[in-house]
Amino acid sequence: MSRIMAIDYGKKRTGIAVTDPLKLIANGLTTIQTSTVLDFVLNYVGREAVECIVVGYPKQMNNEDSENMKRIVPFVNLLRKRLPMITIELYDERFTSVLAHRAILESGLGKKARQNKALVDEVSATIILQSYMESKMIK
Numbered sequence: 001m002s003r004i005m006a007i008d009y010g011k012k013r014t015g016i017a018v019t020d021p022l023k024l025i026a027n028g029l030t031t032i033q034t035s036t037v038l039d040f041v042l043n044y045v046g047r048e049a050v051e052c053i054v055v056g057y058p059k060q061m062n063n064e065d066s067e068n069m070k071r072i073v074p075f076v077n078l079l080r081k082r083l084p085m086i087t088i089e090l091y092d093e094r095f096t097s098v099l100a101h102r103a104i105l106e107s108g109l110g111k112k113a114r115q116n117k118a119l120v121d122e123v124s125a126t127i128i129l130q131s132y133m134e135s136k137m138i139k
Contacts, residue, residue: 016031053088
């Protein structure tokens, strides 16, 4: 059994989420410095079976790519080159930060925790993964 990993790739920080081995539940894993994300993913894939990596695809409201795509495209290309046996997919991440902020607020966490940008990135990755999983369900 293998997992699905989601990556909310940011300029400074990157949120990571993974499923359980049965691919039923999306869980936040961590937030790391973006400069270390490739090493982190390679290390994780070396320890855990991962069948698919979903990378958040930042689009603007008019459906055009956001400015962060200039960083994401080279990262995705490098992932595909280094991990040819794993499916790498882009998935629309519009509104995930807003939803993450709302989820954190509704969780009852204090103001200090709600201002934790690393937590927002991890929750955003979890929302991307959950949305991706829901989109793949047989209707």
